[in-house]
Amino acid sequence: MATSNPSVFLLSVNGQIQGANFPEFDHLYCKFCFVYGHDWVPTAGLEEGITQITCKGKQSPHTLIWNFPLETTFKSTNPSGWPQLVLSVYGPDVFGNDVVRGYGATHIPITPGQHTRSVPMFVPEPTWRLQKFTSWLLGRRPEYTDPKVVAHGEGREVTRVRSQGFVTVSFHIMTKDMKKLGYDVGPSGAENTPGWAAE
Amino acid sequence: MAELHIIGQIVGASGFPESSLFCKWGVHTGGAWRLLSGLKEGQTQVDIPQIGDMAYWSHPIDLHYATKGLQGWPKLHLQVWHQDSFGRSQMYGYGYCHVPSSPGHHRISCVTWRPLGSWQEQLAQMFIGGGPQLRSPDIIYSGADRYRLNTEAMGSVELELGIIMRHFDKYGVDG
Secondary structure, eight states: OOOSSOSOEEEEEEEEEEEEEOTTOOSBEEEEEEEOOTTEEEEEEOSEEEOOOBOOOSSSTTOEEEEEEEEEEEEESOSTTOOEEEEEEEEEOTTSOEEEEEEEEEEOOSSSEEEEEEEEEEEEOOSSHHHHHHHHHHTOOOOOSSGGGGGOOTTOTTOEEEEEEEEEEEEEEEEESTTTTTEEOOOOOOEEOOOSOOO | OEEEEEEEEEEEEESSSSOOEEEEEEEEOOTTEEEEESOSEEEOOEEOOSSSSOEEEEEEEEEEEEESOSTTOOEEEEEEEEEOTTSOEEEEEEEEEEOOSSSEEEEEEEEEEEEOOOHHHHHHHHHHOOOOOOSSGGGGTOOTTOTTOOEEEEEEEEEEEEEEEESTGGGTOOO
């Protein structure tokens, strides 16, 4: 395992998709996947998955809990293309069809330690009112053909979206051999990104 | 050559009069810097928030620079625009911030401002929108020609930036 001159570094991601805050929706499940650049390769763990379907509890009427484990390790030669976690949340509409309730993405934190992220979730918005009405009636909301587009910045100029919830994810990050390759990622430690307060 | 990675996102914006917003952004550097990979400018989607008044874009930024000197440290400049339901766009704010120069995770709130016209232009702006805009976006991140400009304060843009630096200590940079 010990190498004097490493050429790759490892990024180990342990964490969980804790839950979500969607004031207007219930009975939701979440799909996740990782998006990364050409220099990155996942070496262990799952690259994608689906959580269970959860409902709001009686004690805390706004909180949805998944408590879904994330355990993945990546190796890379270059921090460019740092992995992002892409989330898509789905739920039933009035007629029972499964529709998308939000897409979101966040970079895996770059510093070792514990981190909590509150990821805003948005849906593509139909551009005119008749389309909004027919999509509500037929249960066919606009969806992305590939949820991974939310991890890229190109081509967003023409899209209109509506943000309607948050997903809370916590990470425990470890890196190996980044210092040996000369990379300085700053002080490690716990930090919290304040987001939507869970009640 | 020392290398700098900027990995993060433009989270969103708040404090503007209306909340259906999008943002045009770009990164400006001095002559000694070379962009190795990533897009150094772009435009976010338009977000119409359902909860609260903060518009969320989550626009990813992943830039890799190589440099021979510290001058011209990268600056991120932003233009926040409002798009109404008819698709018309109105300028809501200009702002800039330096990319942090210490490695690690940073959460930055970038303040914005908007040029203020004469009282006749302000009255017209109240009724039909629009308003003066900068002829050249260089003034957003340079202080050279601002002394005659009247501006008003607008909202702020939230950024989350992770900075990774490589080989800066080999060139004698402290910290």
